[in-house]
Amino acid sequence: MRTLKHKARQPCPAGKRSLAWLLAVLLLALPLYAEPAAKTDQRTRVKPGWNMFSEQQDIELGRKAAQDAEKQLPALKDKAVNDYLNRLGARLVRHTPGHRYPYQFKAVNQEAINAFALPGGFLYLNRGTIEAAENEAQLAGVMAHEIAHVALRHGTNQLTKATFAQAPLAILGGMFGGGGGIVGQLAQLGIGVGFTAVFLKYSRSAETQADVLGAQILYDAGYDPREMAAFFETLAAQNKQRSIEFFSSHPHPENRQERIMEEVRRLGGPRANARKDSEEFHLIQERVRSLPPPLKPGQKRRDSGRETTGEIKRPALPSDRLVRYRERDFLIYYPENWDIYERGAGVTLAPPEGIYSTRQGDSVGYGVMINIVELDDPRALLDESTDWLLEQLQESNPGMREVSRRRIRVAGQRALQTKLVGDSPLPGEREIDWLYTLQRGDDLIYLIFIVPESDQRRYRPTFQEMLESFRLR
Ligand SMILES: [Zn+2]
Numbered sequence: 001m002r003t004l005k006h007k008a009r010q011p012c013p014a015g016k017r018s019l020a021w022l023l024a025v026l027l028l029a030l031p032l033y034a035e036p037a038a039k040t041d042q043r044t045r046v047k048p049g050w051n052m053f054s055e056q057q058d059i060e061l062g063r064k065a066a067q068d069a070e071k072q073l074p075a076l077k078d079k080a081v082n083d084y085l086n087r088l089g090a091r092l093v094r095h096t097p098g099h100r101y102p103y104q105f106k107a108v109n110q111e112a113i114n115a116f117a118l119p120g121g122f123l124y125l126n127r128g129t130i131e132a133a134e135n136e137a138q139l140a141g142v143m144a145h146e147i148a149h150v151a152l153r154h155g156t157n158q159l160t161k162a163t164f165a166q167a168p169l170a171i172l173g174g175m176f177g178g179g180g181g182i183v184g185q186l187a188q189l190g191i192g193v194g195f196t197a198v199f200l201k202y203s204r205s206a207e208t209q210a211d212v213l214g215a216q217i218l219y220d221a222g223y224d225p226r227e228m229a230a231f232f233e234t235l236a237a238q239n240k241q242r243s244i245e246f247f248s249s250h251p252h253p254e255n256r257q258e259r260i261m262e263e264v265r266r267l268g269g270p271r272a273n274a275r276k277d278s279e280e281f282h283l284i285q286e287r288v289r290s291l292p293p294p295l296k297p298g299q300k301r302r303d304s305g306r307e308t309t310g311e312i313k314r315p316a317l318p319s320d321r322l323v324r325y326r327e328r329d330f331l332i333y334y335p336e337n338w339d340i341y342e343r344g345a346g347v348t349l350a351p352p353e354g355i356y357s358t359r360q361g362d363s364v365g366y367g368v369m370i371n372i373v374e375l376d377d378p379r380a381l382l383d384e385s386t387d388w389l390l391e392q393l394q395e396s397n398p399g400m401r402e403v404s405r406r407r408i409r410v411a412g413q414r415a416l417q418t419k420l421v422g423d424s425p426l427p428g429e430r431e432i433d434w435l436y437t438l439q440r441g442d443d444l445i446y447l448i449f450i451v452p453e454s455d456q457r458r459y460r461p462t463f464q465e466m467l468e469s470f471r472l473r
Contacts, residue, residue, distance in 0.1 A: 042266040046148075046213045048098070049157040052164070053119075055099040057182045058156050061193050062120030064183050068195035069124065074294045076107035076127050081291075084284045085125060085143075088136070092144050093121075095220035097213075098151040105143070109294040112245040113235060117146035118199055119155035129246075130288045133231060136281035137274075141218060141228025145250070148213035154206045155199040162198045163191055204253040211256060215263040224274035225267070229260040282404075289403045290421040290430075308356035308363070308425045314455070315351035315366055318462040322469065325349060329372060330411075330445070333469035335462060338367065346371035349466075356425035360396070363425040366459070368466060369448045378442040385444045386416050386437045399423040400433070410447075411472050413438050424452040432456045434463065440472065 053061070076082075085105040093103045101121035110126040117123045123146050133139040149155065167189045186193055193199075202210070211232075215225040235244050236252060253259070264270060318335035325332050325340060327347065334349040341348040341355075348355075350367025357363075375385055386405075394400050400422035408417045415438040424431035434449040447470065449463040 041268060043216055044212050044263060044266060046152060046209045048151075048153045050160055051153050051157050052160045053153075053156040053182065055101070055153075058099075058150075058153060059101065059120035060182055061156060061159070062118040062122050062199075065118045065193055065195050065199055066122035069118065069122075070106075072195055073124065074109040076109040076288070076291065078107065078287070078291060081107050081130070081284055081288055084280065088140060089123065089143055089147070092140060092147055092217050092221050095217050096147050096151050098153075101150055103147070103150070107288070109291075111293065113238075114245040114249065115142050115146050116200060116249055117149045117155070119150065119153065119159075121147075121150050123147070123150070126245075127288050127291070130285055132235075133281075133285070134234075135227060135277040137218070137223045137227035137276045138231040139281065140221070140223050141214065141225070141231050142246075144214035144217040144221075144223075145210045145228065147217060148210040149202065149206070152206070152209055152213060154202055154210070157206075158198045158202070159186075159191075159193065163189070166191060200249050202250055204251050207250055208253045208256075208259055210250075211253070211260050212263050215260050216267065219264070219267045219271070219274075222271070222273075222275045224270050224276045225264050226261065226270055227276060229257040229264075232260075233257050286403050286419070289401060292430075293401075307423075307427050308358055308365075310357045312426060313353050314426075315353035317458060318351070322465065329473055330370070331469075331471050331473065332368075332370065332466060334368070334466060345373075358425055364450050365425045365431070365452060366455070367450055368463070369450065370446070372443050372445050375439070375442050375444050378439075382414065382416055382437060382439055385439060386418060386435075389437060389444060389446060390418070390420075390435075397422050408436075410436050410438055410467060411470050413440075413472070421453070426452050429453060436467065445472070 082105070085107060089103055089105040103121035103123065105123045105125065107130065108124050108126045111128045111131075112126055113128045113132050115123070115125045115129050123143070125142070129142055130139060133142070163186065183193055211228070215228060218225040218228060232252070235246060236256075238244055239247055239252075316337060319337040321336045322333035323336045325334055325347065332349070335351075337351060338349050338354075339352050341350065346369065348364055348367055348369045350364055354364065354366030355362055356365050373389070375388075377385075380388070383405075390400075390402065400420050403419040403421055405416060405418045408415055415436055418435040418437070420433040420435060422431045422433060429452040432451055432453050436447045436449075438445050447467070449459075449467070451459040451463075
């Protein structure tokens with residue numbers, strides 16, 4: 001820490017048009033919705049559209065596309081995150097109608113809010129989606145929507161339509177029923193089924209189907225399906241400011257939220273004990289937020305200029321004996337084997353070996369920085385002034401990211417605890433920063449507790465004692 005897109009359907013060859021066309025019109029005009037079931041459960045029966053492929057071919061085609069996808073996408077290689085996604089996914093899949101596909105869920109190290117599903121159950125979620133969800137039910141909502149695309153076979157339904165436009169006779173002649181790989185047979189017709197192919201953009205009616213079935217899956221799995229509508233609503237609002245990638249592959253149907261809410265009513269309203277959130281979701285979300293951002297193609301890991309250029313030494317553990325530091329505005333107790341470094345209105349309390357020289361100057365690797373800054377706008381809310389402070393801190397610590405924030409009390413006052421991660425001056429290490437902010441009049445008072453990630457457990461008790469001893473005068 002330092003101080004301050006989509007191919008137009010090709011027309012059929014003229015002579016062969018009539019029969020093929022008639023068949024296409026008949027098949028594509030299959031109803032979206034059938035009659036509702038029983039009286040108590042009036043759920044919409046959503047049916048898959050016309051499909052020339054078998055379920056087994058869905059898996060074969062999806063696996064090929066997944067291999068392509070994984071060559072192109074940066075995986076978020078974090079076992080805890082991927083395990084969590086697969087547990088949550090399995091809970092939803094258990095309540096999904098249709099063929100039992102070998103579903104698998106993987107996180108992608110991309111900030112854009114997006115998710116996609118390939119035929120046969122290969123699902124990908126960008127980290128941005130996990131970071132943007134407000135609760136577990138919202139994340140489950142996006143996943144249920146993607147699972148519904150798989151269950152309704154929207155990918156191969158689109159591929160059927162595209163193939164039919166290109167080679168109607170091959171289909172009518174039953175070319176795809178025989179042996180040999182489906183991927184090769186399609187390739188012979190010049191139809192690619194890779195990652196950039198037809199699977200990645202759905203029609204608005206397919207979107208509505210996925211929303212409806214997704215809401216049912218959520219409901220049956222015990223989640224509050226209204227959270228899916230809430231998440232899409234938040235995204236749609238944000239889409240006005242910056243385009244949300246999710247909507248380029250999943251076009252936003254009109255009255256999306258209303259249709260989901262209608263389905264919730266058909267299901268008999270949300271369950272009284274519907275699951276909305278979990279502690280685990282928030283732990284995973286924090287973990288995702290703390291993972292290093294993706295590298296751009298050809299980019300090397302950024303040199304923050306913060307790595308120590310001197311000897312790499314770790315300080316002795318903080319002494320149990322605390323001594324008092326007193327200043328005009330506050331007092332705090334600190335370990336007696338630490339030193340005091342005063343600068344302006346601020347002070348740094350740190351072990352002497354915990355300060356490292358870097359190309360950017362001295363950098364605190366272990367210790368506590370306390371400072372008081374004057375606010376431009378004393379009526380600013382604590383959240384706003386904390387955001388402002390973070391922007392200032394990020395200027396000299398560009399790799400720093402906020403992981404979580406919560407309200408607590410410090411020195412008997414309302415305060416915010418903000419957990420940050422950044423680059424430590426210790427080579428190859430990440431730094432954890434616990435930032436505490438409180439306001440008094442025109443002043444913003446802040447304390448930052450700094451430690452490399454590998455030592456955070458050893459320093460937490462000392463940090464906690466110091467924070468509890470902090471008093472304003
Ligand atoms: Zn969709």
